[in-house]
Amino acid sequence: MASKTAAAKDIITLHGSAAIVSEFFCYAANSILYNRAVYPEESFVKVKKYGLPMLLIEDESVKSFMSNLTSQISEWLEAGKLQRVVLVIMSKATGEVLERWNFRIETDTEVVDKGVPREKSDKEIMREIQAIMRQVASSVTYLPCLDETCVFDVLAYTDTDVAVPFTWVDSDPKLIANPQMVKLHGFDTKIHKVDTLVSYKNDEWDEEE
Amino acid sequence: MCVLVDNMDAGMSTPSYLKAQTRCPLQEHFLPRKSSKENLDRFIPNRSAMDFDYAHYALMDGRKGKDQSAAVSSPSKEAYRKQLAETMNLNHTRILAFRNKPQAPVDLLPTNHSASLHQQPKSVKPRRYIPQTSERTLDAPDIVDDFYLNLLDWGSANVLAIALDHTVYLWDASTGSTSELVTIDEEKGPVTSINWAPDGRHVAIGLNNSEVQLWDSASNRQLRTLNGCHQSRVGSLAWNNHILTTGGMDGQIVNNDVRIRSHIVETYRGHTQEVCGLKWSGSGQQLASGGNDNVVHIWDRSVASSNSTTQWLHRLEEHTSAVKALAWCPFQANLLATGGGGGDRTIKFWNTHTGACLNSVDTGSQVCSLLWSKNERELLSSHGFTQNQLTLWKYPSMVKMAELTGHTSRVLYMAQSPDGCTVASAAGDETLRFWNVFGVPETTKKAAPKTAPEPFSHVNRIR
Numbered sequence A: 001m002a003s004k005t006a007a008a009k010d011i012i013t014l015h016g017s018a019a020i021v022s023e024f025f026c027y028a029a030n031s032i033l034y035n036r037a038v039y040p041e042e043s044f045v046k047v048k049k050y051g052l053p054m055l056l057i058e059d060e061s062v063k064s065f066m067s068n069l070t071s072q073i074s075e076w077l078e079a080g081k082l083q084r085v086v087l088v089i090m091s092k093a094t095g096e097v098l099e100r101w102n103f104r105i106e107t108d109t110e111v112v113d114k115g116v117p118r119e120k121s122d123k124e125i126m127r128e129i130q131a132i133m134r135q136v137a138s139s140v141t142y143l144p145c146l147d148e149t150c151v152f153d154v155l156a157y158t159d160t161d162v163a164v165p166f167t168w169v170d171s172d173p174k175l176i177a178n179p180q181m182v183k184l185h186g187f188d189t190k191i192h193k194v195d196t197l198v199s200y201k202n203d204e205w206d207e208e209e
Numbered sequence B: 001m002c003v004l005v006d007n008m009d010a011g012m013s014t015p016s017y018l019k020a021q022t023r024c025p026l027q028e029h030f031l032p033r034k035s036s037k038e039n040l041d042r043f044i045p046n047r048s049a050m051d052f053d054y055a056h057y058a059l060m061d062g063r064k065g066k067d068q069s070a071a072v073s074s075p076s077k078e079a080y081r082k083q084l085a086e087t088m089n090l091n092h093t094r095i096l097a098f099r100n101k102p103q104a105p106v107d108l109l110p111t112n113h114s115a116s117l118h119q120q121p122k123s124v125k126p127r128r129y130i131p132q133t134s135e136r137t138l139d140a141p142d143i144v145d146d147f148y149l150n151l152l153d154w155g156s157a158n159v160l161a162i163a164l165d166h167t168v169y170l171w172d173a174s175t176g177s178t179s180e181l182v183t184i185d186e187e188k189g190p191v192t193s194i195n196w197a198p199d200g201r202h203v204a205i206g207l208n209n210s211e212v213q214l215w216d217s218a219s220n221r222q223l224r225t226l227n228g229c230h231q232s233r234v235g236s237l238a239w240n241n242h243i244l245t246t247g248g249m250d251g252q253i254v255n256n257d258v259r260i261r262s263h264i265v266e267t268y269r270g271h272t273q274e275v276c277g278l279k280w281s282g283s284g285q286q287l288a289s290g291g292n293d294n295v296v297h298i299w300d301r302s303v304a305s306s307n308s309t310t311q312w313l314h315r316l317e318e319h320t321s322a323v324k325a326l327a328w329c330p331f332q333a334n335l336l337a338t339g340g341g342g343g344d345r346t347i348k349f350w351n352t353h354t355g356a357c358l359n360s361v362d363t364g365s366q367v368c369s370l371l372w373s374k375n376e377r378e379l380l381s382s383h384g385f386t387q388n389q390l391t392l393w394k395y396p397s398m399v400k401m402a403e404l405t406g407h408t409s410r411v412l413y414m415a416q417s418p419d420g421c422t423v424a425s426a427a428g429d430e431t432l433r434f435w436n437v438f439g440v441p442e443t444t445k446k447a448a449p450k451t452a453p454e455p456f457s458h459v460n461r462i463r
Helices: A004-009 A014-035 A060-079 A109-114 A122-141 B016-022 B052-060 B075-092 B441-451 B453-462
Strands: A044-049 A052-057 A082-091 A097-107 A150-159 A168-170 A179-183 A192-201 B093-098 B136-139 B152-154 B159-164 B167-172 B178-183 B191-196 B202-207 B212-216 B221-226 B234-240 B243-248 B253-257 B264-268 B275-280 B286-291 B296-300 B314-316 B323-328 B335-340 B346-351 B356-362 B367-372 B378-383 B390-394 B399-404 B413-416 B423-426 B431-435
Touching (some): A014 A052, A014 A109, A052 A060, A052 A122, A060 A150, A060 B093, A097 A109, B152 B191, B152 B413, B167 B191, B178 B212, B202 B234, B243 B275, B275 B323, B286 B335, B323 B378, B346 B367, B367 B413
Parallel strands (some): B191 B234, B323 B367
Antiparallel strands (some): A044 A052, A082 A097, A082 A150, A168 B093, B136 B431, B152 B159, B167 B178, B191 B202, B253 B264, B275 B286, B296 B314, B335 B346, B346 B356, B413 B423, B423 B431
């Protein structure tokens, strides 16, 4: 796509990058919820995004939670204050953290401070995100089965000087003890660089016995 | 599928894709299986608790900061450095979760996220609920709206004393009943300071005419009057066993022994303007005083003699406004927190042993009062314009844990209940509000039984 019109599309602004990242997070979270069977399959609806059939949950409370999340994340991204977003999957019965999807964000502070745009082809970002989505979908092959009913939560790691609306509370990091970690692909909008990592609880230790 | 193991998994012997194939929990070879449960005789690292990057940094004498410059070293080192820089900032990171959780998949109640059973060495105490509104509001008509006075104190017998213009009222917190202690004569008053003695029975009242009266709250009788300590109003008082220290508008601080006839035992000179903040340390060895001259003095009892001119142990001049808010840390010796007034708006932390300023935090609003929590490592500050809020900070990170609003004018006076759970605040808006901000010691104990079953259920799965 070397045409002149495509060149105009290649300009990424801070606002645009924040939108891309928060949108990515929304779809990625939905995908994780679907693939890890946190919510039953029938509560998801198919949409086309990133050139793939993506699934979005229909449940109102989850949808509103997600939209609040993405708008706040977008705000923090534009301020350059967001360090990472973590989607935590916990057992509903025991509250034990079983899986932790860690999206680490690196912001180009120059863009935040000076507002200079960057250049990167839309298509390329799309391709990178596609790769991540495919990886998430295929993660079922190595992630341990989540037999019990699970719930999820989202944590945001921000700078301490960030303006926090009252709808957000401080939380503990909800880490997993002795996790296994798998690094997935990341994507880069040249303003925000997102790395994905999933850590999960080790399978039953007695299996070796 | 292309699964890459992050290089930060230093020491992890087997990549995860192998795990998928064998379905066998391959552990890192230095980490035996039940390590987290049994304490074997070798050091078993706990991955999630380990700060790998910090450990690497400590070992390698690593570099600081977010190093954006091109790395000469391999990409793994670059990743390390980036992760390191990020983790180094962890002290400056806030972890937030959205308050309104989505509905759980099955229609039952959502899980309590508080019962987390991972073996972090840092305590994962459930975050307690801090009510955002005052638990109780009482009327405090005619309370004098003067920054430099100290009109509220909560005694150890659980009785709150508040001075409203010329009258001192006592409010019994256990019964909720109010009684009038005394109404001062017109020419002597108004009351400018009030302070309970450690026994919770005797109370000292400082007056506008420079007198200090000593009252017995049990019999509602005046015991004595201390005269001659000051030439102008007594705005601050502090007890140290039998010594009543008085701070005056004349800038003088006088130690009075209330048992003897000639009560003045020592005079501290140093402040050039009104002494509005006065607090003895927990040990009773050091006295902190804050004045309208923006200076904080630390006086030490071991530095004796009222003859020498410079008796103070430390003279702290960093504040740029009057310092009324002073609070000694209950869990760390020699740590003093001070708060500056309208032109300063900062809370500063001092090592009173060396006189060094440990930290300074801009709060954005005049700091009228400071209180340390007795149960947790937290600090409560009260403010004025514009929010008139009480802010609860986590110490030492100085992360804001809560902001309590309700007062419509600057929160000049604060006092803590003897059990350390409730804070009373009074402001020029003529209200006295009570806040359950410091939590109850029992709730933290209650959390333990909730988490206790978890390790046991874990054991069941192993065997």
